[in-house]
Amino acid sequence: MSDMPEPLYKTYVDFELPEAVFEPLQYTRPPQAEMLERAKDFYTEMKRRRTTRYFSTEPVPRELIEYAILAAGTAPSGAHRQPWRFVAIDDPELKRQLREAAEVEELKTYSGRLSDEWRKALAFLGTDHVKSHLTDAPWVVVLFKEAYELLPDGTRIKNYYVDESVGIAAGIFITAIHHMGLCTLTHTPTPMGFLNQLLKRPKNEHAVLVLPVGYPAHDAKVPVLERKSLDQLVQWNLG
Ligand code: IYR
Numbered sequence: 001m002s003d004m005p006e007p008l009y010k011t012y013v014d015f016e017l018p019e020a021v022f023e024p025l026q027y028t029r030p031p032q033a034e035m036l037e038r039a040k041d042f043y044t045e046m047k048r049r050r051t052t053r054y055f056s057t058e059p060v061p062r063e064l065i066e067y068a069i070l071a072a073g074t075a076p077s078g079a080h081r082q083p084w085r086f087v088a089i090d091d092p093e094l095k096r097q098l099r100e101a102a103e104v105e106e107l108k109t110y111s112g113r114l115s116d117e118w119r120k121a122l123a124f125l126g127t128d129h130v131k132s133h134l135t136d137a138p139w140v141v142v143l144f145k146e147a148y149e150l151l152p153d154g155t156r157i158k159n160y161y162v163d164e165s166v167g168i169a170a171g172i173f174i175t176a177i178h179h180m181g182l183c184t185l186t187h188t189p190t191p192m193g194f195l196n197q198l199l200k201r202p203k204n205e206h207a208v209l210v211l212p213v214g215y216p217a218h219d220a221k222v223p224v225l226e227r228k229s230l231d232q233l234v235q236w237n238l239g
Contacts, residue, residue, distance in 0.1 A: 009148060009158040047227075049178040051185050053127070054220035055137040055212055062090070064180055065139050065213065072173035078160030083146040084169045087199045090139050094198075098142075099134035101198060102189035102210065106131060109190055125223050133185055137212030141184075142195055143170055150204040166208055173211065183216045 030038065069086045077083060089095055106129035114122070134140055145166040149157040159165075170186070177184045189195075192207035201207075 009156045011158050015157075045179065046175070049174070050183075050222045052183055052216050052220045052222050053133050053185055054217040055133050055183065055185075056215040056217045057136050057138065058215050059090075060138045060182060060214055062088075064182065065141065068173050068176040068180070068213070069141070071176035072169045075165065075169035075172050077165035077169075078162065081146075081149070081159040081162075081165070083149075083159040083162045084166050085144045085146060085201070085205055086173075087142040087144065087201070088139060089142070089199075092135070095135050095140055097198060098140060098195075098210075099131050101194045102131050102134060102187075103129055105189050105191065105194065113190075124225075131187065131189075133187070133212040134210070136217070137214035139213040141173070141211045141213055142199060142207055143173070143209045143211065144195075144201055144205040145208050146205055148204050150202055156204070170209055170211075177211075177213055182213055183220075184211045184213045186211060 065088050069088065072084070072086070073082065075084075089098065110119075110129040143166065145162050146159055147162060148159050151157065174184055174186070187210040189210060192210075195201070195207040195210070196203070196205065
C-alpha cells in the first residue's frame, strides 16, 4: 500500500475519457451588407444598456429568467466544464433574508473595509450599503462558480479557467436580460460566503455575482458616465 496521500483532485484521466464525437457545424452566413447592419444594430442596442439600482416591484414571468439562464449557459468554458450554477430567487422572504445578510456585510464594507482610495473611486456611482434593489426587483439571480466538481462520494474533479468561463456566462446573461427589455445590476456583496449558507449551496461553489432583475422603476436614475471610444478600446496591430 502506498503512503502517498490521495490527490485532492481527480482529473478526467482518472476517469473514463469521453470519446471525441464531432458533428457538422450549423452555420448560416448572412449576406455581407446585412452583417454590418447587424453589427451596428447590436452595438446600438448594447449602448443603451445601463446598470441601475432602481427597480420596479412589478412581477416578471419566470420564463424570461429561464431564457436568460439558458442563454448564459451557452457560454464557452474551459474543457466545456460549464462551471456555473444559477440560483434564481423570487420568494419574497428569501429575498428579504438575502438583503438583510448582504446589508450586514455591506455596512461593514462601507463603514470601514473600503480603503479611502476605493471609496473615492466609487463615489460617483452613489452606491452605499442600502440594497433596496434586492427586495424591490422581482427576481434576484445569484451566479455561483464551481471551483471544482464535487461528486457525491466527495471526489473532486478539476475545472479549468473557471473565472473566465463564469465571467463570459455573466456577460451573456446580462446581455440577454437587456435584449429582452429588462434591467439588471451586478452586485458584489463582500465577502459572499453567507450566500452558500442562505442558498444551501455546496462547498465547491462560490458566489460571484448577485443580479437583481426586473423592470426599472419609473423614476430610475443612472450615473452620468462615458464609455471608452474605439481608439481607447483597441490597438490595431502595432498601433
Ligand atoms: N460591493 C459593494 C461595493 C462596490 C464595489 C464596486 I468595484 C462597485 O463598482 C460598486 C460597488 C457594492 O456592491 O455596493
